[in-house]
Amino acid sequence: MYKQLIEAEDEHVHVTLKPNFGKTTFLFSALKNNQVNIYPEFTGSVLETLGKGNNPAGQTANQTYQLAKQRLAKQEKMTYLKPMQYNNTYALAVTKKFQQEHHLKIISDLTQVESILKPGMTLEFIDRNDGLKGIKKTYGLDVTAKSMEPALRYEAISKGKINLVDAYATDSELRQYHLALLKDNKHFFPTYQGAPLMKTSFANKHPKVVKALNKLAGKISETDMQEMNYEVNVKKQSASTVAHRYLVKHGLLKEGR
Template sequence: MERHNQLISAAFQHLNISLLALLIAAVIAMPLAYWTAEHKKTAAVLLQIAGVLQTIPSLALLGLLIPLVGIGTAPTIIALVIYALLPIYQNTYIGLTNIDPSLIEAADAFGMTRSRKLLKVQLPLAAPAILGGIRTALVLIIGTATLAALIGAGGLGSFILLGIDRNNIDLILIGAISAALLAIILSSLVAWLARHRWQWTAALAAVLVVGFGTGQFITSARHTETITVAGKLGSEPDILINMYKQLIEQDNPNIHVQLKSNFGKTTFLFNALKADDIDIYPEFTGTVLETLVKVPKKQQNEKMTPKQTYITAKKLLTQQDKMTYLAPMKYENTYALAVPAAFAKANQLTKISDLNTIQDKINAGFTLEFLDRPDGYPKIKQVYGLNFKTRSFEPSLRYAAIRDGRVNMVDAFSTDSELVQYHLKVLKDDKQLFPSYRGAALMKQGFANKHPKIVKSLNKLAGKITAEDMQKMNYDVNVKKEEPATVAHNYLVKHGLLKEEK
């Protein structure tokens, strides 16, 4: 009930995407099935191709489509269409080829044209099989469409993704149960229509798609301009982008900020920014140098102060990608290695170098990004000479793993609330491996030049938010289950950055 507005919006997004994909798949598959009904060899080849396409893992397919068509709705619909082709094509083909030949001969004897024979004889007789394929495709599409949230297309999967990230089963159930109910309702509707005129199926779906699409257009048209602010996975980016939204909308009444929380990992967001799929997202100085820009060789091994790190990151982003990187906030959110306090005490661990003597005892749970990024585990092996057993987890799940004893070490950020919640000890980076990580808003130069007032609004956060502030806010979201928007609002009001609503 608390999230009914979000649920309705997400359900409309999910339904819009699903029905549009279903219609496109039907428009492609049904004519092909009709054409190949008299060409069995061609039909066999097409069935094989459609079967192979359906075996491609959905995440892999979305990953392949992103470089070609960007992020958001487009790759989602393409992927869903690909998965829906097989059941619709197969059932349409079977329905048309299993019609009693004597009925076709009778239609020819009456002098029916090809189109009239199709509409009056073949499609009505094949309708049960065709609608069976549509029902199968529809259920498949609705279930797969939950992955749309991973690439910024919204839908009911956003609740599931958010629930996993925050270890909140309520959110997972909202998304999962709603998606299941949607599939059951639409499948039942198609079954009901099968007992009447099958043409109403396509007509009703078209009306729904046009209706929801128009509704979304009207909603977005209410504001003079809509900008998109996205954040990485986790509570901290979610808090920051809500601060951005509230500051921007307070100072710029004619601008509506659309948030895309838990939007993805670093390179995903950066590519989305370059492709104009999003307008702003918070990024960290150390991440810029390690992942997003090419650092000159003479600076690659140079130790930098936090200020030098920011200046270098800002300069290289401007030169290489024509980006504007605003002034950073105060707190450092650098990487760290954390172990249970009891494990640290038993093995006398205070710094990362101490791990050399107990490498065989370490069972680490790291995020995929930390395992892969240059300043993550690869650099730990290089600088500290360590090599221990590792497993990959999504960010929130690694903490669940160390809580349950499945691992005894995780990568962490210095402001993570879980460090306190699960009584973890951060090992000192005694060789100063991890660079400075201070967060700031990142956007294209063209966007910044066009929106100087937005830049001014976001610069209010420069030098603000201490590590203690951020750790507390993360705790409020992750442990006390407060909404990121509420936590962000309370901080901004408390520090005089936002006027309190009366």
């Protein structure tokens, strides 16, 4: 979507996409070192991983964004545009079968089945303070997770090799593998809204790019994102086709562009 909107705004600009570029800290380093110009970062990740300072608990989505924006501007001389609507929050997921068998609704319920839990989680989630470390402390859970590649943990839970995974709220696999998210009843996870991040020097030089990207502010719901992820990951449609369809449908691009 970024590529298509930017190129529609300025026909002299060509955007090169670099997919699967790496984890949060790697991407941020690439941006600082001019290896990339723009990437979408999550508001919660800025506060938890990239910015320095204490994070007040229980902040609203807008408070999270405003604090993230201020820190990036002050500490890194970066411009953080307005976020999209969806909250791609971290979550814990189990199969619907496991959920029903053990009457699980909220994360606190996991303490009742702690002895039979077999978590498989990404290395990033295991390492992060807003991941497993913080969950164990906040919810009083004593579990050890097996580190797994993102795609493999979903296959493993569907085959019964593990029974608890970390997830993102917009993952297509939640629908694909009939998984249920457990409610974060202690409001541990911050809001994770995606927003375009770039150096302020780049934003000042390219006002048309900023204008194009701002068209996505407040757009794309969690359901929209999960459905689009499903179309790409499961139905094997190209990301550019799915992105274009959304942009045209919502009047952000004309059909022929």
